[in-house]
Amino acid sequence: MDFSYSEDRRMLADTLGRYLQQRYPIETRHRISGSEAGWSPEQWAALAELGVVGALFAEDAGGFGGDGFDIAALFEQLGKALVVEPFLGALMAGRALASAGGQEELIGEIISGSTILAFAHEEPQSHYDLTEVATRAERSGDGWTLTGAKSVVPQAEAADQILVSARIGGASGEQGIGLFLVDAKSSGLSIRGYPLIDGGRGGEVTLRDAPATLVAEDGFALIEDAVAAGIVALCWEAVGIMDALKRDTLDYLRTRKQFGVPIGKFQALQHRMATVALEIEQARSAAINAADALGGDRKRRERAVSAAKYTIGRAGTIVAEEAIQMHGGIGMTWELPLSHHAKRLTMIGHQLGDEDHHLARFTALGLAA
Amino acid sequence: MDLRFTPEEEAFRAEVRQFLKEKLPSRISGKVRTGKRLTKQDAEEWHAILHERGWLATHWPKEYGGTGWSVAQAHIFDVETALAHAPRLVPFGLSMLGPVLIKYGSEAQKRHYLPRILDGTDWWCQGYSEPGAGSDLASLKTSAVRGTDADGDHYIVNGQKTWTTLGQYADMIFCLVRTSTEGKKQEGISFLLIDMKTPGVEVRPIILLDGEHEVNEVFFTDVRVPAENLVGEENKGWTYAKYLLTYERTNIAGVGASMAAFAHLKQIAQSQRKNGRPLAEDPLFAARLARVEIDLENMKTTNLRVLASAGEGMAAMELTAMLKIRGTEIRQEITSLARRALGPYAQPFVSEALDEGFNGEPIGPEYAAPASAHYFNNRKLSIYGGSNEVQREIITKALLEL
Numbered sequence: 001m002d003f004s005y006s007e008d009r010r011m012l013a014d015t016l017g018r019y020l021q022q023r024y025p026i027e028t029r030h031r032i033s034g035s036e037a038g039w040s041p042e043q044w045a046a047l048a049e050l051g052v053v054g055a056l057f058a059e060d061a062g063g064f065g066g067d068g069f070d071i072a073a074l075f076e077q078l079g080k081a082l083v084v085e086p087f088l089g090a091l092m093a094g095r096a097l098a099s100a101g102g103q104e105e106l107i108g109e110i111i112s113g114s115t116i117l118a119f120a121h122e123e124p125q126s127h128y129d130l131t132e133v134a135t136r137a138e139r140s141g142d143g144w145t146l147t148g149a150k151s152v153v154p155q156a157e158a159a160d161q162i163l164v165s166a167r168i169g170g171a172s173g174e175q176g177i178g179l180f181l182v183d184a185k186s187s188g189l190s191i192r193g194y195p196l197i198d199g200g201r202g203g204e205v206t207l208r209d210a211p212a213t214l215v216a217e218d219g220f221a222l223i224e225d226a227v228a229a230g231i232v233a234l235c236w237e238a239v240g241i242m243d244a245l246k247r248d249t250l251d252y253l254r255t256r257k258q259f260g261v262p263i264g265k266f267q268a269l270q271h272r273m274a275t276v277a278l279e280i281e282q283a284r285s286a287a288i289n290a291a292d293a294l295g296g297d298r299k300r301r302e303r304a305v306s307a308a309k310y311t312i313g314r315a316g317t318i319v320a321e322e323a324i325q326m327h328g329g330i331g332m333t334w335e336l337p338l339s340h341h342a343k344r345l346t347m348i349g350h351q352l353g354d355e356d357h358h359l360a361r362f363t364a365l366g367l368a369a
Numbered sequence: 370m371d372l373r374f375t376p377e378e379e380a381f382r383a384e385v386r387q388f389l390k391e392k393l394p395s396r397i398s399g400k401v402r403t404g405k406r407l408t409k410q411d412a413e414e415w416h417a418i419l420h421e422r423g424w425l426a427t428h429w430p431k432e433y434g435g436t437g438w439s440v441a442q443a444h445i446f447d448v449e450t451a452l453a454h455a456p457r458l459v460p461f462g463l464s465m466l467g468p469v470l471i472k473y474g475s476e477a478q479k480r481h482y483l484p485r486i487l488d489g490t491d492w493w494c495q496g497y498s499e500p501g502a503g504s505d506l507a508s509l510k511t512s513a514v515r516g517t518d519a520d521g522d523h524y525i526v527n528g529q530k531t532w533t534t535l536g537q538y539a540d541m542i543f544c545l546v547r548t549s550t551e552g553k554k555q556e557g558i559s560f561l562l563i564d565m566k567t568p569g570v571e572v573r574p575i576i577l578l579d580g581e582h583e584v585n586e587v588f589f590t591d592v593r594v595p596a597e598n599l600v601g602e603e604n605k606g607w608t609y610a611k612y613l614l615t616y617e618r619t620n621i622a623g624v625g626a627s628m629a630a631f632a633h634l635k636q637i638a639q640s641q642r643k644n645g646r647p648l649a650e651d652p653l654f655a656a657r658l659a660r661v662e663i664d665l666e667n668m669k670t671t672n673l674r675v676l677a678s679a680g681e682g683m684a685a686m687e688l689t690a691m692l693k694i695r696g697t698e699i700r701q702e703i704t705s706l707a708r709r710a711l712g713p714y715a716q717p718f719v720s721e722a723l724d725e726g727f728n729g730e731p732i733g734p735e736y737a738a739p740a741s742a743h744y745f746n747n748r749k750l751s752i753y754g755g756s757n758e759v760q761r762e763i764i765t766k767a768l769l770e771l
Contacts, residue, residue, distance in 0.1 A: 001677050002371040002677070003674050003677050003678075254771060264769045267762065269765075270762050271761045273765045273768070273769075274764035274765045277687065277764055278694060278764065281688070282664065286663070286666075288370065289666060289670055307663040307666055307667070311664075360656070363659045366662075367650065
């Protein structure tokens with residue numbers, strides 16, 4: 001057993017942490033988040049230069065990481081600093097492209113930071129069900145065209161290329177779902193972008209006979225693996241946020257005085273804080289389990305990933321709500337970083353499946369044994 | 370990060386399994402598995418088997434007859450014995466007094482008492498709680514007054530201890546007693562070893578809500594205790610008591626016990642039917658099962674993380690407290706689900722059905738007999754060893770450093 005990061009991983013995480021502390025303070029983050037683009041090409045270039053994107057890819061894909069704990073170490077830092085840059089799309093779409101093979105040039109551009117990717121799988125009716133794909137793919141000459149709608153795609157407008165899932169055959173189920181690359185500037189693709197409540201931007205992607213390049217004809221396994229990696233990333237982003245919320249709340253309990261004493265002296269708050277600390281440690285364990293299982297066989301990976309996303313969803317809500325409650329009125333204000341951490345933590349529960357979805361999925365995976 | 374055990378540790382696990390297969394009597398494991406009542410003889414038989422193998426004192430250094438195991442080995446042993454339905458060892462001598470004597474006892478005390486713990490000569494019980502000192506343990510009042518007579522230096526002890534687990538079987542009791550009323554209440558406490566056969570010691574049973582005689586009141590009336598039975602220094606007992614409370618980390622979460630109990634619960638949920646299907650497939654019950662299973666999976670890793678950090682000598686009061694809280698919550702939830710799974714058959718309770726050799730017709734499924742009694746009995750988990758509320762204060766105070 002060893003619960004520490006390897007030397008390389010720790011060094012990159014420390015470098016990233018220092019960079020974010022100096023170059024991505026909360027004021028900068030708010031400015032980027034609220035800008036028209038909702039992300040920063042300059043920051044992206046600098047972070048890619050640091051190697052942060054490359055660390056999300058395995059060596060045989062041209063990167064120098066790609067392991068569950070590489071993803072963990074980096075997203076933990078991204079969470080702490082509330083980074084809104086398009087890392088999740090790079091990870092998920094990039095991972096699927098790397099697994100599909102034959103995309104070396106594109107992956108090289110992603111790692112260097114010159115090409116931005118988005119991953120567009122979920123649809124307005126899917127409610128986290130990965131097999132629920134209504135977007136259709138039709139053959140058109142030598143290529144394909146796609147028609148359908150993809151919902152709440154993170155940083156969709158930032159993307160140069162979008163990896164889109166679409167049905168080649170069948171009406172439901174895992175079979176017949178293909179993966180396609182669509183150029184963001186191609187005719188037939190339109191994005192309705194909008195701000196997100198927790199910062200950054202998302203978009204509704206509409207495809208009308210949009211020309212597309214086939215990446216994988218039988219793409220469900222790639223999608224599931226990409227989503228598993230995305231969940232590991234979100235869980236560790238959440239762990240980073242929860243640690244920040246814990247730190248800020250403890251500070252507040254120490255310094256804020258009422259009735260002549262620090263409010264941390266009050267038993268009602270001590271018990272709430274203890275529950276928060278306990279939930280965070282259980283959540284961290286769940287995130288460790290998921291990162292550990294990411295490279296393993298499918299059944300073990302999916303059970304661990306669903307267990308982690310359930311745990312993070314449940315604990316995240318508790319930690320976010322309690323952090324606001326223990327801060328009292330000031331916890332309700334925009335001015336405090338805490339409120340933005342709380343919002344992001346809560347919204348992570350709405351990405352790639354909430355606690356109810358993953359609890360049911362954990363059970364279904366167990367019964368299928 | 371590497372969650373795997375080393376090949377050496379896995380080999381050790383295999384060795385433990387082989388030992389359990391060969392040496393754990395099926396008569397005893399069968400009783401544990403089916404929730405039957407264990408006797409004093411059952412406990413002593415298993416104790417003797419482990420003693421013979423030298424696997425009894427998993428937390429003692431080798432020089433005192435301990436196993437000298439790493440925390441990982443002790444953890445593996447805890448889990449494997451629980452999964453094999455071995456009885457839980459009575460912890461008072463092995464896990465509580467033993468480490469205190471090893472750290473603070475005199476050479477004479479170590480030489481006399483430690484071998485007797487190992488060979489089962491002395492059955493120890495714990496004299497901490499008093500009617501007026503529960504969570505506020507330091508307010509204890511049982512007094513020990515030092516004196517000298519023809520037979521030498523001694524203490525005269527007067528007072529009452531309570532919640533004394535299995536005190537009815539005990540040969541010896543280690544007690545926290547008040548030797549001074551000066552200064553802070555923690556500063557006048559001493560740690561005394563008392564022979565239960567001394568005149569003036571009286572044990573009275575307390576029957577718990579499940580009808581069982583598990584705990585006792587112990588009364589002391591002018592009990593004469595030789596001065597050499599004082600552990601360490603007079604008025605330093607609180608330090609030793611705290612050491613004792615934080616010593617045993619590896620098993621405080623009860624991960625092995627929870628794993629065994631959860632496996633049993635899953636079997637019950639597969640056997641019970643609802644709407645013509647196994648209860649385990651009922652969406653609401655399945656969700657309850659999944660929640661506790663995930664919590665337990667997380668706890669396994671949390672427990673290993675704490676063990677790994679303890680190996681580096683890190684004092685982690687707040688982490689130990691977290692293991693206690695969530696570990697007991699998980700165990701309680703599992704017994705709660707076992708009770709719920711039985712539906713109406715949670716109600717019948719034939720106490721004799723829990724005795725070995727009971728030949729009566731079971732009422733409902735056989736596994737129903739002990740379930741509700743266990744559920745009620747396990748309410749104690751969040752109360753003893755520092756209630757979960759006290760643990761919450763420990764966590765926050767450690768984090769706040771106020």
